[in-house]
């Protein structure tokens with residue numbers, strides 16, 4: 712299954728939160744997901760990557776360019792940064808939200824239109840779990856790395872209790888199909904499986920770290936619609952009438968109450984950060 716952010720533009724048909732977040736999916740992603748969730752995860756990835764000035768960095772599954780932008784700061788003017796993603800809407804947002812000087816490539820990780828040995832570091836924040844062929848995506852990361860280079864890849868998971876609650880509401884109101892996206896998001900969290908993928912792709916010195924990322928995110932209804940409207944779940948929501956959407960939202964809010972803290976919702980999802988190195992060829 713290929714899972715990519717929904718890039719359709721839907722008209723505002725009501726004053727509900729569903730409609731409030733019904734703008735372009737990449738815009739939603741950049742405005743809501745990036746500050747609340749993406750940035751803390753990307754900073755966790757960068758902490759392991761320890762980028763050095765002058766390094767040549769490729770951000771794979773770059774989305775709206777978050778990790779690429781952080782990399783620009785870290786490698787400085789002597790370094791170079793590129794971003795790659797197969798979703799045109801995400802790349803368009805990456806271009807407009809990022810400083811000049813970053814090269815952007817529209818392609819899947821499994822088939823990068825990039826030469827061998829062209830980068831010192833490949834970053835991938837919260838993207839690997841969506842690859843149709845994960846080992847092939849990692850093989851491509853290894854191919855574009857120079858000898859001595861490293862790929863640093865993070866994935867979220869296992870499914871945090873807050874998203875179990877959201878998943879339960881989706882399953883109850885829409886059906887099990889709707890919950891498969893949530894499961895896919897948090898599907899790569901087993902250190903043994905990650906190690907196997909990296910070694911299978913030919914990486915040496917594979918290191919796996921696991922931890923958690925504490926987050927304070929918007930209140931449940933806002934969080935839910937922001938999330939839905941920047942993912943393929945938007946298509947599911949678009950198929951519901953207004954009454955069904957309202958019932959779904961009420962159920963989400965009720966199930967998420969245990970996680971509400973003042974004006975925020977709190978969660979501490981797990982994160983896996985895998986590093987694979989390329990020894991001399």
Ligand SMILES: C[S@@+](CC[C@H](N)C(=O)[O-])C[C@H]1O[C@@H](n2cnc3c(N)ncnc32)[C@H](O)[C@@H]1O
Pocket residue numbers: 714715716745749753771772773774775776777778795796797798801818819820821835836837838841842843
């Ligand atoms: C959750 S977003 C992460 C974006 C960005 N790395 C960040 O941290 O904000 C997942 C991204 O994976 C991309 N993606 C999905 N399948 C992919 C594939 N096969 N190769 C590369 N990227 C893919 C999507 O287009 C999307 O931009």
